[in-house]
Amino acid sequence: MNSGVIKKTFFILLLTFYITNISAQSSHVLWYNQPAEYFEESLVLGNGKMGATVFGGVNSDKIYLNDITLWSGEPVNANMNPEAYKNLPAIREALQNENYKLAEELNKKIQGKNSEKYAPLGTIEITSPNRGKATNYHRELDISKAVSKVTYEIDGVKFTREYFVSAPDQIMIIKLTSSQKGTLNFDINLSSLLKSNVEVKDNVLSLSGKAPLNEHVGYTVLPKYLEIKERGTRFTTLMKIKNTDGAIIASDKTLGVKNATEAVIYVSIATSFNGFDKNPATEGLNDKTIASKSLKKAFAKSFDKLKSSHVADYKKFYNRVHLDLGKTTAPDLATDERLLRYSEGKEDKNLEILYFNYGRYLLISSSRTKGVPANLQGLWNPHLSPPWSSNYTMNINVEENYWLAENTNLSEMHLPLLSFIKNLSVTGKITAKTFYGVDKGWAAGHNSDIWAMTNPVGQFGKEDPMWACWPMAGAWLSTHIWEHYIFTQDKDYLKNEGYQLMKGAAEFCMGWLVEDKNGNLITAPSTSPENQYKLADGFVGATMYGGTADLAMIRECFDKTIKAAKILNVDAEFVKKMEADLANLHPYQIGKKGNLQEWYFDWEDKDPKHRHQSQLFGLFPGDHITPLKTPDLAEASKKILEIKGDETTGWSKGWRINLWARLWDGNRAYKMYRELLRYVDPDGKKTEKPRRGGGTYPNLFDAHPPFQIDGNFGGAAAVAEMLVQSDENEIRLLPALPDAWESGSVKGICARGGFEIEMTWSNKMVMTLTISSKNGGKTSVIYGENKREIDLKKGEKKILQLWIKEKK
Template structure:
């Protein structure tokens, strides 16, 4: 054959191979050509309790370690301000007289301590003896098996590192290999920002320390907080090395490996935390013994076995859902470059899927500890003074973390939050009485922490009521219980745990409501989370009465508690009370601009484009405002969103995408989803033209800014919301499908009623739909104006074809 033809044929085959195997972007792999310099470039691993943040440096590799139970503080004294409630009548009187300035000042008297702070456990460092320039550097996080990998070459030797954090074995494992025998030479050390000591015993590297016991007032940790002895949560990190060859030696506080070819590092962490109401110093778990037990068990197993059980455990959750959004022509680029290209308006459907998959990955990795849900940063915090204490902010952020739990088929991860709500109800009973003068039920406020703190914050009168004084977290959180029931149909859970918590939240709301001049029920005092009104005389304040957000959450709380009592056929007298109160709630008002009023009166917003949109709660995450049931309120909600605009913080973008999805505006939802994925520079990076604002950091973390994980979770939840919406009786298919996703498929999206959906669509119409039922039941499938009733037995599947 002609050599020229051979060359051409080979070239065509090469191009075909490249197009098939290289050009398509991955839906499951984040990858980079350089190590992480900043936290917002690092790759995170976790098993729901232990977290690892991998930087992947060449000469020095840094891995930040976290344990989700390591917080400052001790069990909260819920009775910290026993007579605070005595100020409520005076606040109500001032509001009745329309003296908002006085009400604002008096509201500060109904405050308690601030939350405690999520603490960084420590940093593992691997320092290589060989110092040089690496070539062919590659770093990845594979969401399909929850492992991270680094490879590079130096002086002709290829080095590989593999990292994962196992849930079955409760350890982190790092595998290091070199292509040439004896080329691994490095030191391993541990250090912590907290008070700690490092030692080596029998070639086991050990770090012991204690978290501070004081609240993080003003979000800064003074040095004195680290000096108090014999109190606070203890922590232990144990590290042991397994090698196939080479030498292992130790110094007083480090391990050294020389001339090895393959090395395994096993890391185990534990704390003395033993419950929100147990003193971690005097009633705590033996953290040293627990860390040693987990390390010893894992260390005796072959690496392959530990990895295999880790992947199997993880994939039983991750593999439930599969999403495809059609053909993509996006080139194969590192994830940071890919984000930059996407920010320029280019198409990358698999990046949109990657972000969705990353959200599910993060929830599996950060939410598997009962009573300790994912916090503001999920599980991953390297800072002694993390932003907003990395606490539980319950006026949106904690709840947004769990919007994807049920509909993206991760119901088990919801248990961390549901069990935390049970803890809140204990301290919340005292808070209801002492701060609000309500003797029935339980209340929770703006912030909480691992100790299930429920009091309104503000350092006893030092901080602004616009965020410190807000008692509606119990009402909001109680709706998560109903969500869990409607998706799982777990009546046993609803009866034993769920309903009593829902009832307690509703009881508080009943006791907190007062009658307005028209005979309607309102809240007084009221605030609309973190927002302020502006009066005609120029006064700017937050304290008022009859807040739309309050009443939306109470509506939802009452409605779901009524439904729960009917399901369980219980509590008819209490149900009757709720039904009567629900009918008397002050109705929604539409303002002069056509917007849904946030305030009792049609006042101006101090910031018309404010990030919070709490008064739209009834549209999402609630469901009592819909385009069909309440078209006027849906239209007013739309007007509100238009006035606010699309430019906002990361978590707020996540919420607004869900709101647009509920308004069945797929293209507007998609526009904002693209903006959520807008590239943002790491916080500490200095550039001539920095990219700041709400969006996505190079490692796909949500930029509030700074990093908050809620935007990741809210954005992922919104993708499912665009594809499937449901209530107890109906499942609506492709209700907010954007033009950009005209063809695709989804498998494993869950719907209320205990159903699961598998479907493919083209030309924006479903072609084949398979509905399966977890426990049996009936529903109505809807697409556009087409409806099909479906009745299934437990475990049964049915294929539905739409014309």
Template sequence: MNTNLTKKTFFILLITFFSKNANAQSNHVLWYNQPAEFFEESLVLGNGKMGATVFGGANSDKIYLNDATLWSGEPVNAKMNPDAYKNIPAIREALKNENYKLADELNKKVQGKNSESFAPLGTLEINNSEKGKAVNYHRELDLSNAISKVSYEMAGIKYTREYFVSAPDQIMIIKLTTDQKGALNFDINLKSLLKSNVEVRNNILMMTGTAPIHENPGYTVLPKYLEVKERGTKFTTLIQIKKTDGKITNSRESLILRDATEAIIYVSVATSFNGFDKNPATEGVDDIAIAAQNLNKAYAKPFDKVKESHISDYQKFYNRVNLDLGKTTAPDLPTDERLLRYSEGKEDKNLEILYFNFGRYLLISSSRTMGVPANLQGIWNPYLNPPWSSNYTMNINVEENYWLAENTNLSEMHLPLLSFIKNLSVTGKVTAKTFYGVNEGWASAHNSDIWAMTNPVGTFGKDDPSWACWPLSGAWLSTHIWEHYVFTQDKNYLKNEGYPIMKGASEFFLGWMTTDKNGKLITSPSTSPENKFIAPDGYIGATMYGGTADLAMIRECFEKTINASKVLNIDTAFRTKLEAALSKFYPYQVGKKGNLQEWYFDWNDEDPKHRHQSQLFGLFPGHQITPEKTPDLAAAARKTLEIKGDETTGWSKGWRINLWARLWDGNRAYKMYRELLRYVDPDGKKADKARRGGGTYPNLFDAHPPFQIDGNFGGAAAVAEMLVQSDDNEIRLLPALPDAWEAGFVKGICARGGFEIEMSWENKSLKKVTIISKNGGKTTLISGDKKQDITLKKGEKLEINW
């Protein structure tokens, strides 16, 4: 038996050796033959708090550093516009009179400040003394262990670098080696776009600084620094070198290593952020002490131990899911060339898997800080003025970031969003009263930031209501709480944390909704995120009443709150109120084109192909519309998508793929998944025929453009949605399997009800399925025409040959 084990181990090692050394076409390694020149070519690392963007240059390596908790601003004054709610009756009166122009003007009076910005912490540079031409250059990111590597030769000497950001040790490690004794000679520098100071103390390079205090006047104006003492989030970066030989010296602002053979660079970052409601200057944590403690602890450990604990910690999440889409004949190419080849319509199943795996990698790497979810750029931002402030855009984007959390077995990564929603429910109580005149529950709007800002944005009346005036995000976000429960079956969480927040969201909407002339419950005022209608008199407006998206989101919010109260067996009286309200909702309407109406009336859109498809919320991520249970509405949703067309931005395409999957149209979903992976040149690249538009950058970042991470997350979630769909009572296996994926295997996809799935298929038919119950329960498995009812005990596993 030992001999067999030895032989088996030997063959596994042999296969691993050859696959790695031949750089065999991979579904978990991104690799390139040249350093990154642009941000969209770089490789990113993160431990859920600290982010590192690695360029991998040979003569000079540049690494952007970020900390998830470094934002401009300070705790929000939720009472910023205390009389805003007094405008609501006048808006409703204007709408009653069908005066949409006046309604738009009045709606601007129900606006507050814009969000704060996610800030760039700094740039680390490693400058080599030897300048020359690098040959045999190779740069990679291995998703299976969250480690990036660079290797090259210069003047006959081989250099290697290894980079990772450890969650257990809260440290970034860069290991540099050379195959010739004493050939390592480099300087390390730090700089920041923020107000900062750099010095060297006891051979430790130290940068300290403060994020700006500013009220962002819009999305295009650089923040102005206000010289105000005791305000703003402080930050610290500490860098220390551990060497085997050679000599460490320093200048005033640089660390210098000469004549070394191997060196390990330790990078520690921290901020004074101490919660959304604490002044980071006067009530903040000690960022210098935290950074020093993390540095000292990691420095005292052997490199191998730090690396081993990093890999072990990361793989306990990453290894839960394994996807195989069958045989591929695609050649082995660097990732940028693979993407270009794939964009020409060629087959590359492993690239499709790589993109899915990359989405899971990004969520593990950017979402492990409670109360601080992944933002529009995850945690990777080099800009002082990032696109859309790199904030939390809550009319789709922050929610889309988390569509893959539960179903791709990363439930723990959902917790930063769930704890953030709890913060919103605090500031949102004030917003409900002062902006909307509702004294029960909490409300949140279109944008937020680390300070859990909940007011409608728009710079106090300066911006367009089509995007600025939208009080519905509390409804959407509250459904994430139910999703977490229904996947995990964690009743304690639902009782102690989740349900009170869900109830608060529902209470607000009970108070906010009003009736139309027929006594049906609607919202007024209402907007449909970022889209505009054409009124009968030709006016192009945003403010109306009874928008479909509003009603779909509130319906989902009420239904999930009802479900939660039943599970917990509490709040019968409140549940009855919600049920009564639901029975009076203005129903979905099918328009003259056969589409699902976006507006209360059958109006045309200003932009019929608009990127938002908020009126389809009930199809996905909601559960109100299905081809089986509501075929007419499903057909109307399909027509809406056909009118909109397939050409759209990254995050929107990610949403549309999920929508097509829910319509059980695997081939249409797959067509759009391929389009999501269309090669896009880096934003700054000057070329005669630059490839622009929505798609995927060379480093697999989503091109909105510019980079927005939600497309990565939405696309990865859609792969899982094509393979497994579920609700509280049933699990559909291979509901939207495209012809291109005729054979395959998946392990670790999760389903509602607390189940985990492993299955294989051939010729587009399910062959074998193994289902595990995390907490015990019953469900119905469905694939094709076949159904099977199952009941499992906690931890029980059932294997079925289908």
């Protein structure tokens, strides 16, 4: 072989290597060389109501089913502790006397029941008689289409399974094919951890049952089934097979196919849940009828028609945003291998994009049901007694789930949370009066559930006030209403629904505030979410007065409610009262370490590296602390983050990345983003050197640990925050761009004021910018030291010739 041929061959091999190992790498596909063994390796699908967790086994394929409306319990009795507020004077007296130990004990008297649990619906098991060795196994989830696929070969026959959960048709579809005629054989079993019944009738496999009442004490005890008629949420699952050849076989409890080439399984589910305030047993929906209608309607359609409708519906949301972070030299590996490689410090920009895209995928897939937002596990829960009941934890977690809704162009996915807030305001009015003695407005506490429970938790005095006694969820959640308005400019929503909810939250805050010895307004009693102080005499507690987090949330609540009222030109007198109270709030304090104090006094933390950083609420998700407007407070916030360090749980790391982005430190934010993507072994996996702690499981689920979805959402939101930041008056480009992302492009990121951004950058300099307006308006575009005033008409798009000048 002459040298020319050798060179040419080498070049072809090099080009093949480049194409295979670089360009083939995907920022939209998760894939694996083996089936999932653990939940944290599985691939999840959802249409915002129905969820499926796919393991992709060869001879036995397991699929967990969930319905986001299937919870234990029934409508809450908000008036459960009608005289709890009568304990407030004694608590406040103890605090005035600086008797914190007594205040801590008395604070337990202001507690109610714990939340209900999110329940697992059932498990599909598809078993095959094939016993040969599987080769060329491949399992994937294409998040650009919301379709999962499994392929493998046995004895020369290629088997394929394709899965999706359709929102337009409210159906799950599983298509099974074999490459050789008549070689497809399988049986389907249905089961549930809940009390249920399985039967086959007219070739329809059904699973029906009921969720329990959650009569237990604490998070970790399994629910007891109460044999009381007409209580609890009913559920129904129906499955039917459409085959092209072969025969459908059935027993009294199984359904299957024999000697076929192709078969499509249709799965419909429904529950009797009919709203937070309706008994699901006596006033519930007819779950059997709903499931049957969905099945019948979908069964009349072909697989191709169902799939194309599903993909088109999904893509109209997913395709709104496109992110590119420049060239990558990372090889094309299976996702778990990519994650392991990345955890060693290697470069993989497309994995960073994949994680961002996956966050958006998860929100589209888990948040499309009115009044029922994504919970601690989004939509996917296999446990009868899930971690923390998989409930709505409202001192950070449910809010973090929605940080990416507006800025990553998924406003519609925000609506389940906004409608849930409306539900909370109903029970919250009773909570405000009975637990806190406030006659106006509404309040909500640390935990909630599908029944919009708002009372402080703690099992009527049995739990620690550090997490149980916290009444500020209404103030925090009200800011989500403002965020939805300021991003969408939907004035009708603000006028007809949103503002009244904001006003109610503000009214409670006004009634809850008391004067301190200096005449400033504070909260008393107060706690800082799940954290504790340590006094000089060694006492460790949580109950105090004037907590920084409380006042930060009230500041943000008042500020946004004032702005909303002025936009609508209403409630002038109420606005004056809010402005007066806002001016009289106890001011932020900077401690001896240069830190933003968490407590009224400059006390020590029991755990200086505690995962919560609630006192920094004003920096993020709030916006009244900024490096420009309040440099001293921004510097004190930075000091807190330095004291706490970077090592923390998944959701907390997601929050800290956003905080560093707001401090315009892109490299620190990026460092923590890389750490968020640190490989974590599945919880049940036994290894010689297990990789545990906060990070990311093999299926890209966030590891708190255990799995909590908020870290996925917080991390995705932070990527957008690093690229674009905005308020009502300005848009700031590349405010926290890390060195690692020196070149790239983004399309579809949203900014406050109803604007949408498309830009490219190179060498950390903005090269092109297109800005469009949904409803018309003015804003200032800021890049580095440069500023441009923009005034756009509704629907107008403007291409700006920017100041190609490096930021200083």
